[in-house]
Amino acid sequence: MRRYLLMAITLAAVLVLVSLAAAADPLPSWNEGQTKRAIVDFVQRVTAEGGADFVPPAERIAVFDNDGTLWVEKPMYVQLAFALDRVKALAPQHPEWKDKQPFKAALAGDLKTVAAGGEHALLELIMATHAGMTTDEFARVVTDWLASAKHPRFNRPYTDLVYQPMLELLTYLRANGFKTYIISGGGIEFMRPWTEKVYGIPPEQVVGSSIKTRFELKEGKPVLMRLPEINFIDDKAGKPVGIHMHIGRRPIAAFGNSDGDLQMLQWTTAGSGARFGLIVHHTDSEREWAYDRQSHVGRLDKALEAARKNGWTIADMMKDWKIIFPFQLK
Amino acid sequence: MRRYLLMAITLAAVLVLVSLAAAADPLPSWNEGQTKRAIVDFVQRVTAEGGADFVPPAERIAVFDNDGTLWVEKPMYVQLAFALDRVKALAPQHPEWKDKQPFKAALAGDLKTVAAGGEHALLELIMATHAGMTTDEFARVVTDWLASAKHPRFNRPYTDLVYQPMLELLTYLRANGFKTYIISGGGIEFMRPWTEKVYGIPPEQVVGSSIKTRFELKEGKPVLMRLPEINFIDDKAGKPVGIHMHIGRRPIAAFGNSDGDLQMLQWTTAGSGARFGLIVHHTDSEREWAYDRQSHVGRLDKALEAARKNGWTIADMMKDWKIIFPFQLK
Numbered sequence: 203m204r205r206y207l208l209m210a211i212t213l214a215a216v217l218v219l220v221s222l223a224a225a226a227d228p229l230p231s232w233n234e235g236q237t238k239r240a241i242v243d244f245v246q247r248v249t250a251e252g253g254a255d256f257v258p259p260a261e262r263i264a265v266f267d268n269d270g271t272l273w274v275e276k277p278m279y280v281q282l283a284f285a286l287d288r289v290k291a292l293a294p295q296h297p298e299w300k301d302k303q304p305f306k307a308a309l310a311g312d313l314k315t316v317a318a319g320g321e322h323a324l325l326e327l328i329m330a331t332h333a334g335m336t337t338d339e340f341a342r343v344v345t346d347w348l349a350s351a352k353h354p355r356f357n358r359p360y361t362d363l364v365y366q367p368m369l370e371l372l373t374y375l376r377a378n379g380f381k382t383y384i385i386s387g388g389g390i391e392f393m394r395p396w397t398e399k400v401y402g403i404p405p406e407q408v409v410g411s412s413i414k415t416r417f418e419l420k421e422g423k424p425v426l427m428r429l430p431e432i433n434f435i436d437d438k439a440g441k442p443v444g445i446h447m448h449i450g451r452r453p454i455a456a457f458g459n460s461d462g463d464l465q466m467l468q469w470t471t472a473g474s475g476a477r478f479g480l481i482v483h484h485t486d487s488e489r490e491w492a493y494d495r496q497s498h499v500g501r502l503d504k505a506l507e508a509a510r511k512n513g514w515t516i517a518d519m520m521k522d523w524k525i526i527f528p529f530q531l532k
Numbered sequence: 533m534r535r536y537l538l539m540a541i542t543l544a545a546v547l548v549l550v551s552l553a554a555a556a557d558p559l560p561s562w563n564e565g566q567t568k569r570a571i572v573d574f575v576q577r578v579t580a581e582g583g584a585d586f587v588p589p590a591e592r593i594a595v596f597d598n599d600g601t602l603w604v605e606k607p608m609y610v611q612l613a614f615a616l617d618r619v620k621a622l623a624p625q626h627p628e629w630k631d632k633q634p635f636k637a638a639l640a641g642d643l644k645t646v647a648a649g650g651e652h653a654l655l656e657l658i659m660a661t662h663a664g665m666t667t668d669e670f671a672r673v674v675t676d677w678l679a680s681a682k683h684p685r686f687n688r689p690y691t692d693l694v695y696q697p698m699l700e701l702l703t704y705l706r707a708n709g710f711k712t713y714i715i716s717g718g719g720i721e722f723m724r725p726w727t728e729k730v731y732g733i734p735p736e737q738v739v740g741s742s743i744k745t746r747f748e749l750k751e752g753k754p755v756l757m758r759l760p761e762i763n764f765i766d767d768k769a770g771k772p773v774g775i776h777m778h779i780g781r782r783p784i785a786a787f788g789n790s791d792g793d794l795q796m797l798q799w800t801t802a803g804s805g806a807r808f809g810l811i812v813h814h815t816d817s818e819r820e821w822a823y824d825r826q827s828h829v830g831r832l833d834k835a836l837e838a839a840r841k842n843g844w845t846i847a848d849m850m851k852d853w854k855i856i857f858p859f860q861l862k
Contacts (some may be wrong), residue, residue, distance in 0.1 A: 260734060337776060381736075394780045404590060405780025406711075408735075408808050415776060417769040417795050424798045426776055439747040446667060446745060446756055448778060450724045450735025468754045 222519075228374040230524075231531075237480075237522045240515045241371065244478040248454065249378050255476035257454055259379035265445060265466060266372070267458040268386035268393060268410075270342045270500040271482050272401060273364040274353065278313070278499060280360045281388050282324075284347055286311075288331035296330075302386045305330070329430035332389065333413055336425040341395045344456040348396060358529070361400050366531065368457075372401055375455070383453070385445055386410045387437035389463050391428075409444045411436045437462045442469035454478065464505040467514060479514035481505060486520040558704040560854075561697040561861075567810075567852045570845045571701065574808040578784065579708050585806035589709035595775060595796060596702070597788040598716035598723060598740075600830040601812050602731060603694040604683065606821045608643070608829060610690045611655075611718050614677055616641075618661035626660075635660070646660040656660045659760035662719065666755040678726060688859070691730050696861065698787075698812075700724045702731055705785070713783070714742045715775055717767035717792050721758075738802055739774045741766045754772055767792045772799035784808065794835040797844060809844035811835060 247255040249261065249329040269275040289299070289308045299305035304323035307315035316323055332340065353363055372382050384393060384403055390410030397403045412433040415426040436444040442465050445453065455478040456463070456470035463481070470478040483502065484493050494502040509516050517523070525531065544855040562568040578592065599605040619629070619638045629635035634653035637645035646653055662670065681692055702712050714723060714733055719739030727733045742763040745756040766774040772795050775783065785808040786793070786800035793811070801807040813832065814823050824832040839846050847853070855861065 240596065260728075363741070390777075391778070398590075406778065406782060412777065415773050416798070417772045419798075424772065424802045426772060426793070442747045443745050443757060447720075447742065449735065450720070450738060468749075469747065472754045 226530035228377065229370050231370055233269065233522055233524055235522065237515055237517050240263050241374075241478075241480070243403060244455070244476065245375065245378050248476050257475065261454065262378070262380040263373075263383065263453040264375050264380045264455040265383045265385045265447060265449075265453045265457070265470065266368070267460070267463045267466070268384050268388055270459040270484065271365075271457055271463070272368050272384070273360065274356075274490065275500050276493070277354065279388065281392050283351065283360075284344070284392065285327050285331045287347060287351060288343070289327060292331065297309050325432075329413070332392075333428045333430040335428055336420075337391065337415060337428060338425070340391055340428055344392055345395045353495065356527075361396060362529055363527060364400055365482075366521070366525055366528045367517075369401065369528065371457075372403070376402065380455070381407065383407045383409060383445075383449065385441050385456075385466055387435070387440075388412075390436070409436055409448045411440075430515060439465045445469065456480070457482070459484065460500040461505045462500075464508055467505065467508070467512075469512065471512060477513065479509070480517055481509045481514055482517045483519060486523075486526070489526045490519060492520075499500065558707065559697065559700050561700055563852055563854055565852065567845055567847050571704075571810070574785070574806065575705065575708050578675075578806050587805065591781065591784065592705075592708070592710040593713065593777075593779060593783040594705050594710045595713045595783045595787070595800065596663040596698070597790070597793045597796070598714050598718055600814065601695075601787055601793070602698050602714070603690065604686075604820065605830050606823070607684065609718065611722050613681065613690075614674070614722065615657045615661045617677060617681060618673070619657060622661065639689060642818045655762075659743070662722075663758045663760040665758055666750075667721060667745060667758060668755070670721055670758055674722055675725045686857075691726060692859055693857060694730055695812075695853070696855050696858045697847075698757040699731065699858065701787075702733070706732065708783070711737065713737045713739060713775075713779065713794055715766065715771050715786075717765070717770075719743075720766070739778045741770075760857060769795045771796035775799065786810070787812070788835065789814065790830040790832050791835045792830075794838055797835065797838070797842075797849055803846065809839070809842065810847055811839045811844060812847045813849060815848050816853075818855070819856045820849060822850075 229238055240274050247253060248257040250256055255442060266272055269279055273280070282518045286308050293299055293309055299309060304316045304327055308327055348359060348361055351360060353360055354356060356363055360500060361432065368381055375382055376414045384407065386393060388410050390412045391410055393410055394405040396409050398405065414428055414431045414433040418425055418427050419480050434440065434444065441463065445466065453470045454473065454475045454476065456467045456478045458467060459482040467479040471479045486492060493500065494506060557569065559568055577583060578587040580586055596602055599609055603610070616638050619635060623639055629639060634646045634649045634657055638657055678689065678691055681690060682688060683690055686693055705712055712733055714727060714737065715725060718740050719831055720738055720742045722737050723740055724735040727738050728735065744759045744761045744763040746759055748757050750756055764770065764774065771793065775796065782803045783800045784803065784806065786797045787810045788797060789812040797809040801809045814821050816822060823830065823835060
């Protein structure tokens with residue numbers, strides 16, 4: 203008899219725990235308020251079977267910008283820090299770089315001169331550091347760099363500097379049957395080696411800018427060589443193009459933080475049925491950075507205007523986020 | 533008492549049915565023999581937890597060519613039949629086509645003259661029929677055409693002319709945790725409107741050739757316009773490039789039928805661990821077609837050589853397949 207009583211008590215305890223877990227806040231790092239309510243309301247509407255806004259799981263596609271939306275983009279894009287470090291690492295094999303711009307400036311850490319060279323200079327740095335090797339070799343270089351490089355302000359690996367509230371949002375959406383994608387202006391192959399571990403987003407759900415690759419037999423072994431030639435720029439008007447090319451259906455939710463995400467949000471929210479657009483507004487100069495219209499990196503001007511006009515949700519980093527990074531979790 | 537007996541009998545019957553279903557042959561349209569054994573053996577090896585060849589579900593990527601591997605490609609690629617029909621449908625808006633090649637020949641059904649124009653002539657036909665509209669409009673045109681067009685030999689919709697043994701293979705792989713992709717030389721947007729319904733393969737798992745698209749606001753509404761410019765040719769050495777671009781990991785199994793699939797099979801089978809390559813060999817002139825080295829459509833020469841050399845499995849349509857098409861199921 204006693205044994206049955208024990209079993210009954212155990213069972214009751216399990217049931218209580220299960221229901222507590224189900225009722226637990228899926229977005230604990232988001233402060234209560236309009237922004238959080240808008241997110242939860244949208245998810246509840248599109249997942250309510252029989253409801254007017256119900257969306258079948260296969261069509262629950264959510265797209266996220268990466269730089270400034272999922273991880274830090276200040277003081278410079280992480281991929282630019284990578285390129286500059288690679289220039290230094292490769293310099294011994296390129297003695298000519300000592301006297302040649304933009305390499306000379308890059309080696310001296312003189313970002314102003316690099317920037318003065320404009321797009322052409324940047325492209326030269328990117329091609330010199332991103333091409334001329336196989337896809338497997340490049341993935342290894344990225345992985346090795348991320349394992350050792352540190353962010354200059356936070357003195358932590360860059361992959362520590364992802365936004366905890368956004369990680370919770372990714373998990374929350376996936377728990378509700380969404381497929382989460384990254385749609386970034388950054389390099390697709392720069393992201394794929396680590397997005398699964400850091401964001402739970404597998405390589406096939408990462409879309410980004412790319413250089414061309416060529417299939418070759420190298421000593422009888424098939425490889426894909428990375429060529430110094432632009433293939434696709436997944437930014438601004440390129441984002442809907444990249445989305446369509448890779449996914450082939452229109453997302454129902456889009457998350458960005460800059461004018462580079464404007465067309466992605468337009469494309470996503472112009473579809474029929476319930477749609478959700480959100481802009482992460484960097485308003486927290488103490489815990490992270492505060493920037494929008496005047497910033498070179500992650501400029502947010504037209505998209506902020508459009509957000510207000512179209513009723514997209516604006517996440518105010520200072521007001522809406524309890525903490526910024528996972529390492530601040532207690 | 534009688535009620536309990538009835539319940540017990542029902543339960544027993546259910547259990548028997550469930551175990552029968554579990555033991556049922558997942559590939560009933562494949563004859564017993566070496567080919568079928570090779571497929572089942574591979575799947576069992578990569579799914580056996582703790583086994584030497586175990587592959588985690590996330591890495592169980594299987595890639596399939598489409599034309600000649602999943603559906604018929606004779607007497608001509610289905611997409612070419614589509615383009616020719618579209619030329620006829622659009623001719624009233626293009627009176628100049630009456631005197632202009634390759635349109636004149638296409639309108640007269642004179643395929644020899646079209647073919648004599650080579651790649652350039654084909655490209656002209658494709659661009660005239662595939663570009664100059666939005667992605668949504670093109671999807672609708674494809675869907676409408678497939679609903680009415682009939683295959684000249686079988687007098688059935690083209691989507692009836694998919695290979696039943698390959699449908700079973702797709703289902704069998706997915707039931708074993710595989711993600712199934714199409715990697716086709718055909719147009720990505722020509723396939724996406726129907727692959728989910730016909731093959732169970734969603735748009736985001738379809739890779740193919742493409743023309744460029746441009747994001748535009750058309751009367752304030754965002755659209756993607758299809759441009760008369762090649763973006764990517766997903767054939768031969770392009771297939772591993774397309775695979776890497778879209779999936780970002782190397783498949784562990786690849787299925788093709790022609791020299792256009794050679795590099796895809798090389799790329800797939802050169803990876804470490806258990807790998808599987810299969811060539812569908814069209815050997816059945818009665819039930820379908822028999823062709824390989826001499827065929828213009830779906831030429832199988834180098835890939836057949838490579839299959840023998842590398843130990844890839846060759847599915848002999850006549851010997852290995854009990855039936856060819858789903859409508860032959862009893």
